[in-house]
Amino acid sequence: MTPAYKFPHNFLWGAATAAYQIEGAWNEDGKGESIWDRFSHTPGKIEDDSTGDIACDHYHRWREDIALMRRLGLKAYRFSTAWTRVLPTGRGRVNPKGLDFYDRLVDALCAANIEPFLTLYHWDLPQALQDEGGWASRHTCHAFADYAALMVKRLGDRVKFWTTFNEPGVVAFDGHLAGEHAPGLQDAALTYHVAHHLLVAHGLATQAMRAANPSVNAGIVLNLWMADAVSEDSADVAAAHAAWERSETLFLDPLFKGHYPNAAYELVGESMPKIQDGDLALIAQELDYVGINFYSRNLYNAQGHIDHVEGAEYTEMGWEVCAPALRRLLNKIHREYRLPPIYITENGAAFNDEVSADGKVHDPRRLDYLKNHFIQTRLAMQDGVDVRGYFVWSLMDNFEWAHGYTKRFGLIRVEYETQKRTLKDSGEWYAEVIRKNEVSE
Ligand code: IFM
DSSP states (O other), rough: OOOOEETTEEEEEEEEOHHHHHHOOTTTTOOOOOOHHHHHHHHTTTTTHHHSTTTTHHHHHHHHHHHHHHHHTTSEEEEEOOHHSSTTSSSSSSSHHHHHHEEEEEEEEHHHHEEEEEESSSSOBBHHHHTTTTSSSSSHHHHHHHHHHHHHHHHHOOOOOOEEEEEEHHHHHHHHSSSSSSTTTHHHHHHHHHHHHHHHHHHHHHHHHHHHTTTTTTEEEEOOOOOEESSSOHHHHHHHHHHHHTTTHHHHHHHTTOOOOHHHHHHHHOOOOOOTHHHHHHTTTOOOOEEEEEOOOOEEEEEEEEEEOTTOOOOOOBOOOOTTHHHHHHHHHHSSSSOEEEEEEEEEOOOOOOOOSSSSSOHHHHHHHHHHHHHHHHHHHTTOOOEEEEEEEBBOOOOOGGGTTTTOSSSEETTTTTEEEEEEHHHHHHHHHHHHTTEOO
């Protein structure tokens, strides 16, 4: 008999998306321009020269998409709201049609018994705010808090789970250091100011949301990569430890320990942001949950990072498939921080799946990837880690940022020319997992 891993009865099985990656309708019904509109419209920025102008056309097809969520039996749906849909220039004038869209979406989710899990910022800053300095300016933090309060006032009677930021590290580093994401800057000094302002904005927004509705569950979503050593040799272990301290603690420490990590100070020297009185307490206020996005690990030996592991499997993103690293990661953060309940807010894999002659999408590698990560999560829960839910990335194939439409992460295939949706084998299988509330090896 293959062992079955049973999950707690109220475990929140879900799937995730983000506004810019699926909505399309980039300039419809009064929506303003975001930094991702501007970035993807700039030649040479996106691998396949595509944009999110239409994406999955979810803005018009959300009813069909909720019907597919029902078919999957999702208990929860994680999505983001586009700031420029509701506040076209980031502050001031509200666009009622934008608010109405999310209002209808949330109503329909509730009617389908699907818990809405809302993210306020999944990377699409209003261009008007970028023009005033973007996240390098503290004014943006206050504008974000006002936007958060506005959304809670409108939707907080139905939406319980509110995430301030998705992956602040990616916003700071990919957008302001590597320049591969909007706004496409390459400025090391600015990067750490941005990182600090994202955390300040998180703190201000958390306060503003709670003031608007004390019953909201407020959290933040961090992407974490486990840092593994290639052997138990002390030099390899020390290298992995140092890499973790350098790259993964920049947000965890201020949020859950109330101070920046020493490694960050050593690393950035004079680029360290100006921390005002009260900032650290604001950032470290108690949260109702933390979301963890997990995809892969980094491997180290004493000489540094190992790019390729002989015999290992890689996804289309070039990320190693290593499910046990998720259990190790969960145990590590559980040990090292005093965390609120955890949700796995993203996990999934990009593979080049095709439609077969039978009209189906057979994606055994994605199915195996998910199965093994579910099992490792269950094992971590048995180890004592408090994981309350799991969101597969992604509900459907979508615009993968600088990679455009070249990477498919979905449980549902999207044919971009026709917008036809097809549930993949992994989606059929996931529906079974949710129905039985268990995973079998
Ligand atoms: O598509 C992204 C998502 O927007 C944020 N987390 C990682 C995913 C895959 O790269």
